[in-house]
Amino acid sequence: MDFPILSYLIFIPLIGFIAVMFLPKEKLGLIRWTSAFFSFIPMILSFYLTYHYYYNFSGTAGMFYTEGPFSWIAPVHVNYFLGVDGISVPMLFLTGLLSFLSIIASFNIVNRVKEYFSFFLLLEAGMLGVFCALDFFLFYVFWEVMLVPMYFLIGVWGGPRKEYAAIKFFLYTLFGSLFMLVAILILYFSSDPHTLNMLELIETVPSFLPHSLQILAFVFFFIAFAIKVPVWPFHTWLPDAHVEAPTAVSVILAGVLLKMGTYGMLRVSWPMFPEATRFFAIPIALLGLIAIIYGALVSMAQKDLKKLVAYSSVSHMGYCMLALGAWTSVTAITGCMFQMFSHGLITGALFLMVGVLYDRAHTREIAAFGGLGVKIPIFTGLMVLFSMASLGLPGMSGFVSEFMVFIGAFTASAPNLTIITGIAVLGVVLTAGYMLRMVQRIFLGEFNREKWGGLTEMNVREILMVAPLAALTVIIGVYPAPLTNIMKATLENLVNLMAR
Amino acid sequence: MGGLSKKMKITTITFFIASLSISGIFPLSGFWSKDEIVAATAGHPVFMVLTLVIAFMTAFYMFRLCFMTFTGQPRNQDRFDHAHESPKSMTIPLMVLAFLSIFAGWVGLPWLRHGFSTFVFHAEAYHAHANYLLMVISTVVAVSGIGLAYLMYYKKAISPEAVVARFKPLHTVLYNKYYFDEIYDAIIIRPVMGFAQAMWWFDANIIDGLVNLTGWFTVKWADAKQLFDQYVVDGAVNGIGYTCLAGAWLLKYVQSGSLQFYTLVVIASATGLVFYRVNPIIFYIYLAGVLLMALLRLAVRMNRNGRVKTGTEYRSLGG
Numbered sequence: 001m002d003f004p005i006l007s008y009l010i011f012i013p014l015i016g017f018i019a020v021m022f023l024p025k026e027k028l029g030l031i032r033w034t035s036a037f038f039s040f041i042p043m044i045l046s047f048y049l050t051y052h053y054y055y056n057f058s059g060t061a062g063m064f065y066t067e068g069p070f071s072w073i074a075p076v077h078v079n080y081f082l083g084v085d086g087i088s089v090p091m092l093f094l095t096g097l098l099s100f101l102s103i104i105a106s107f108n109i110v111n112r113v114k115e116y117f118s119f120f121l122l123l124e125a126g127m128l129g130v131f132c133a134l135d136f137f138l139f140y141v142f143w144e145v146m147l148v149p150m151y152f153l154i155g156v157w158g159g160p161r162k163e164y165a166a167i168k169f170f171l172y173t174l175f176g177s178l179f180m181l182v183a184i185l186i187l188y189f190s191s192d193p194h195t196l197n198m199l200e201l202i203e204t205v206p207s208f209l210p211h212s213l214q215i216l217a218f219v220f221f222f223i224a225f226a227i228k229v230p231v232w233p234f235h236t237w238l239p240d241a242h243v244e245a246p247t248a249v250s251v252i253l254a255g256v257l258l259k260m261g262t263y264g265m266l267r268v269s270w271p272m273f274p275e276a277t278r279f280f281a282i283p284i285a286l287l288g289l290i291a292i293i294y295g296a297l298v299s300m301a302q303k304d305l306k307k308l309v310a311y312s313s314v315s316h317m318g319y320c321m322l323a324l325g326a327w328t329s330v331t332a333i334t335g336c337m338f339q340m341f342s343h344g345l346i347t348g349a350l351f352l353m354v355g356v357l358y359d360r361a362h363t364r365e366i367a368a369f370g371g372l373g374v375k376i377p378i379f380t381g382l383m384v385l386f387s388m389a390s391l392g393l394p395g396m397s398g399f400v401s402e403f404m405v406f407i408g409a410f411t412a413s414a415p416n417l418t419i420i421t422g423i424a425v426l427g428v429v430l431t432a433g434y435m436l437r438m439v440q441r442i443f444l445g446e447f448n449r450e451k452w453g454g455l456t457e458m459n460v461r462e463i464l465m466v467a468p469l470a471a472l473t474v475i476i477g478v479y480p481a482p483l484t485n486i487m488k489a490t491l492e493n494l495v496n497l498m499a500r
Numbered sequence: 501m502g503g504l505s506k507k508m509k510i511t512t513i514t515f516f517i518a519s520l521s522i523s524g525i526f527p528l529s530g531f532w533s534k535d536e537i538v539a540a541t542a543g544h545p546v547f548m549v550l551t552l553v554i555a556f557m558t559a560f561y562m563f564r565l566c567f568m569t570f571t572g573q574p575r576n577q578d579r580f581d582h583a584h585e586s587p588k589s590m591t592i593p594l595m596v597l598a599f600l601s602i603f604a605g606w607v608g609l610p611w612l613r614h615g616f617s618t619f620v621f622h623a624e625a626y627h628a629h630a631n632y633l634l635m636v637i638s639t640v641v642a643v644s645g646i647g648l649a650y651l652m653y654y655k656k657a658i659s660p661e662a663v664v665a666r667f668k669p670l671h672t673v674l675y676n677k678y679y680f681d682e683i684y685d686a687i688i689i690r691p692v693m694g695f696a697q698a699m700w701w702f703d704a705n706i707i708d709g710l711v712n713l714t715g716w717f718t719v720k721w722a723d724a725k726q727l728f729d730q731y732v733v734d735g736a737v738n739g740i741g742y743t744c745l746a747g748a749w750l751l752k753y754v755q756s757g758s759l760q761f762y763t764l765v766v767i768a769s770a771t772g773l774v775f776y777r778v779n780p781i782i783f784y785i786y787l788a789g790v791l792l793m794a795l796l797r798l799a800v801r802m803n804r805n806g807r808v809k810t811g812t813e814y815r816s817l818g819g
Contacts, residue, residue, distance in 0.1 A: 171715070294699055297692075297699040298700045298703050301696040
């Protein structure tokens, strides 16, 4: 690649953020299309990056397209250092795609349009930055940069309890980030010479850091990442934030922000602290198990459609945690990455669909609907498709990831893990239970013509924004090889690093 | 329904062919597939009897369905008036399937060498020997099933209501599908849903409650700190200021310029020194007295200067 594609990826939305702020606030069309443009370019770049990586580097593990390290704040050894491998590339693809789709989905925002779109572009820059950064300081900066626009996006454009949800999200995540900051400082001051370079630290931390400090730093990083995932019992910010946030922001929250937690574990915690990972593997798998079953049960009890989807995220991210507990198995870790990608597509799409319905019906109460299938067949078809994908129907991406997680965790040669995995399979049944019940109660049964006779079918814009997600869900569900090939070498190398 | 044969010719014919086939009437395909199973049970009387009973029941219920649907008088005239033959897209598949339900079983003919197993197994397979007696028995069973249905539902020679009345409890259990739905509902669906509600309550009240409690506690703690800050920390800062002010107010009398006052101080001090030489204890008593008088005097002065506004307080000080 003869141009610094990663910097372009991060800085184009950032330029967009500034550009949108300079536009006159009453020119709504101009603001919308400028934002769409500034998120379209990174999307194309992320596609090109994925394509280029797939054809040139997917066979070997390692950081390609590194940019830097360039000295940034020399006295404290902070560098500007970017790079991507098989873990980051799928995440950048997902971020690029979902950001653009979310901006398209936000075209119906009418309140303070200019601020909304500029915050959105800043958010996108932060997310892309997190997935590229290889310097801890830079990583931390991007991690925090994301919080601020997210706070406003929930707090200003959200639902009835937006202030509560926004402050809860912000404080909870910040609470976690501070643990991460302390852990980063532990690494910085323990290393000699002092460094914040993640790649160097992955190489050297197991040899220079005392055992107790490794455990401590691991726990601190884990708290930060676990809040983001969110791992049970740190999950209660999620239903509030997801439900109160506007549609497009829910998509980003579920599709990208949750993945930062698991991404952080795969990028930082697991390879850097193999000893601590081994020590905590079974408790982590147990947390995953609890999240799977508990999340599914709580979903089942929900009356609000959006809250149901939100709790299903808790359940689905549990599969990732279970897989991360089975760190010896490349299959499980691949399943984890696959689940991150697939959950991003499916849950992103589900939130978009919930938004489409809410825009028309002005309610999300499941019991208020019934028999909508006769009135809005395209919406019904797509919603059923995504529900099936979410419950893991074979032929959809959700099945591939869950299957890989189960196979990997079951064969990971740890007897406790076998039992945990065996119980976790129950989660699939519960997921099918609440998803099918939801489909039944909303789309089947008696149609209330008096109440819902005026519902209109999805328009072209709405169909176009979920169509790519539907296509990808089916494509990688039927033929997962392209995605697994991208990650394969990197994840094998990761498992070797953890076996040190 | 009832009497539909007048309106749906093709459906009726194909349905009867399929019913004959599934009842196991020679030489339709159902006969051959059933025959393989009946032949295989030849050595086990229990299984054989069960198989034959089921064959009888199949023939009976299929023809009950046939007679009630397609023959006799319509039970609902309005429905009957709206009934019509299906379009070609339905009737052509029906005809193909009816054709196959006649002939498809012929691959199992006993005088073909390997019969149907040629298509299933690649090597030599177990194959029941043709048992012509059993074939006759099963045909008789099937025909009698059809015959009973004919008597009850076509000729109406035997009243179904009378049979129901005779076996009331059995009929109730069967009518409710052995209560399987109710059993599932009671032992799986209700407990799971109840558990889900309990988990939701736990999540919203306990886990989220802890989060909110942490928030509440932090806010209250901040309030307490605010009070501490306002009264203790800032109180100390202001206290220093007030102390200075009060000190200045007291000390200003030292420099009042009044000669009498200075003289008073000199004499009082000299007296004090004398007392101290005699006995320190007398000196301390004297000193206390002087200070008390000085304070009283100051208080009176203060009131004269109008610092205290109320008259009662002024009078109580004797000013």
